[in-house]
Amino acid sequence: MAFPGLQHIAITVTDLERSTQWYSRLFGADPVLDEDEEGGQFHHTVYALDGGMLFGLHTHHGKESGDAADEHRTGLDHVGFAVGSHAELEQWAKKLDELGIANGGVKKAHYGSGVSFRDPDNIGLEFFTGPE
Known part of the structure; x- marks a missing residue:
């Protein structure tokens, strides 16, 4: 059985409106989904990219650390x-x-x-x- 390819990426952002505007400019497209997930744990705004890949922006209703991303920390x-x-x-x-x-x-x-x-x-x- 072959290992599957990536289907989506989701990143947590500090300011959903700012990030949505920025990524919409970068992708040249508007999100295809913008809603709270059914359990209410997070909100996601999702873009459909070529090749079937989805790219999501997540907020966790104010529970984000607010820290800037840093590749020197464990994670992305x-x-x-x-x-x-x-x-x-x-x-x-x-x-x-x-x-x-x-x-x-x-x-x-x-x-x-x-x-x-x-x-x-x-x-x-x-x-x-x-x-x-």
């Missing part, structure tokens, strides 16, 4: 979005610049190339393509 280091080529990676770097989103520019390594950036809660994000 970053989320990587796959792009098909180095040319597409360059286009995304340009798009980030157009959106006013600070980024590290295209960085190349023997295992592939990426553009790293951060969301309003300091969560690490990256566009990545394998070696060409």
